[in-house]
Amino acid sequence: MIMLNYMSKVDNVSLNIRVKLQGGNILEKSTVIDKVKDIKNIIDDLSIKVWENPEIAGEERYASSLFKDILKNNGFIIKEVNNMEYAFIAEFGSGHPVIAVLGEYDALAGMSQKLEAVHNPLVPSGNGHGCGHNLLGSAALGSVLAIKKYMEEADKKGTIRFYGCPEEETLIGKVKMIKEGAFEGCDLALSWHPMNANAAVYKAYLSNNSIKFNFTGKSAHAGASPHLGRSALDAVELMNVGANYLREHVIDKARIHYTITKAGGPPNIVPKEAESWYFVRAPHRKDVEEITQRLYKVADGAAMMTETSVEKKLISGCYELLPNDTLFELTHKNMEEISGPEYSEKDLQFALDLQKSINASQILADMELYGQHGKELEAPLHQGLVDKNIGKNVNITGSSDSGDVSWIMPMNCFLTACFPWGVTPHSWQATASAGSGIGLAGMLYATKIFTGIMYDLLNYEELVKKAIAEFKERTKTNKYRSPLS
Ligand SMILES: [Zn+2]
Missing domain, CATH: 3.30.70.360 (Alpha-Beta Plaits)
Structure with missing residues (x-):
């Protein structure tokens, strides 16, 4: 039995526990995170292909097959979801914990945009990735590839499931997947969203x-x-x-x-x-x-x-996101441990150029929301990490069907900077960012964060138990009822 003093750096006493590694070989976490760079080409290529072929909710034929092919070729077992052509599960491993990683790939109508800093649609009134879901799905896929490699090398027990989740933009895909029983058997779920800040979030989605x-x-x-x-x-x-x-x-x-x-x-x-x-x-x-x-x-x-x-x-x-303190703390800790997105000079210049199309007050309001007001007035992209307490209180006022998943099992949520300050999702500027080096840098960071979180969940059983116990307590008197029932 190997004893580790887990998370001695973390101020949350509840996570400061001594736990044992669940069998298998030891492979340093930093080495596992470092190896994520080996799959960068795969996820860059995937996200660009999806960006170049934007499909709206319910029409994700091309994207879902691309995702499936990569996962299948990398040794994942593909399972279909009843009555949902573009939803699927890609599974690897056996036993508990069973970790669900949520991936989306749908685009938005009317959001077509070239990689330019002035409004110039690739296809007039065409579809575009104005919410960055090309990045969202690709980071999730990258992380399951990375953690699978680790599980094989370290002979680690546990099950990783990538969830191909269509129809997010119509806020229905995961609601239908839940009704079809697609998430049965999962212990917890992990999620993220491209945004303009690096933050673990606690409250999200109306x-x-x-x-x-x-x-x-x-x-x-x-x-x-x-x-x-x-x-x-x-x-x-x-x-x-x-x-x-x-x-x-x-x-x-x-x-x-x-x-x-x-x-x-x-x-x-x-x-x-x-x-x-x-x-x-x-x-x-x-x-x-x-x-x-x-x-x-x-x-x-x-x-x-x-x-x-x-x-x-x-x-x-x-539903709104049901918070989970254990997973929030774990997510923030991993974001602290892993160095943030690295943008090139070209990315920074593109961000500055995009900001020229945005009202200055919007840029400041955005920074203020994440407690960055006055800190980085010259920097168009967030390169730090939002303070934990601010992340805990910020509320993302869009809606997402990911919220529903958080009501059937413990779920986290985090954001990484894939858009410049002032650029909001569902805008042509967001489409341009999501197809550029800015989005790719934020996506790589997200991939590493997922990988780090999964590493911890696979190694420290207590964390899984604690997240589940908290979830059970929170839903004791307030159970999920499908909005569609
Ligand atoms: Zn979105």
Whole structure:
């Protein structure tokens, strides 16, 4: 039995434990991390190919097959997910812990952009990787290749599963995968997202419902017999008015946004069909569910006023990230241990050029969010690590179906700097960054962080047990219920 004084550097007493290595040969962690550079070419090539062939949610045929081929050729066993063509699991090893690494590869419509610092789409109105998922999936894949090599060399017990997760941008892929039982048997999950800061995060993602409201009325000649018509468009408009009044009476942090996706035809025909599309977001799932029910009443009211009928279609729904202190601490510790992204002069210049298209106040607001205000005003890219307490309090206010995974098993989340300060996801500037050396540098850092975390989880059983015990405690009275059920 080999005793190690684990994490003596770490200030968190809960992690400062003495544990034994679970059999196998010893291979220094720093050596394992260092070897990640051997697979850099594979992940650079993969992420660039995916960036050059952007596919939106639900259409990830090319990306998913590329990922599968690499994993298969590297000795992973591929398992399909029922009813989901572009989702898959690639598994290596046996026994516990069973670690899930989440990979995504979908792009966004309208985000096409060349590797230039002025807006110039590769394909007009085409798809583009404005959220950096080409990097997201590739870092996750790189880390499972690296840790597999280590497990083989060190004869290490445990199971690593890469999850090919499609349809993230429509916030539904992992929700469906959970329903299909794809995550059964996993002990914990690891995740990250490209961003403009290097940070372990504790709170992330607003819970969300995406709902379409289809109103049906009666068409009529708008000039000759308007009294015979019942306008579905009127109902959509009245519902929006009601929703806008509702805003005052929901919690501050809730967000309600909508578009009109069908508004009728020419104005001389009373519109029989009209449709609006709503997102309801809030920090906690229970608030989203409650506000959704109130929004349904607004829709019913609009239908009653206009003598139309309404059909409510829940397109998708997802949870916020359930924090896990053990995994948060472990993630931050690994980010401290591993040196951050290394950008070339060319990357730094490209970042500065991209920032010219961004409002200075946005750049400062972004830096302030991560506690960097005034620290690096001259540097366009984050090269340090966000303070642990700031990382613990920062809230990423987008939504992700990754949140749902954190409700069925313990999960971490971290960010690395793949975009310059001021560049937000879902922008052409983010597409340009994600296809450039900036994104590749942030991706390599993410690959190393994943590898380091997995190394610790495979070697220190207590960490796994502690993360699971914490998860069980947090979900004791608040269990996951699929938004789709
Ligand atoms: Zn994203």
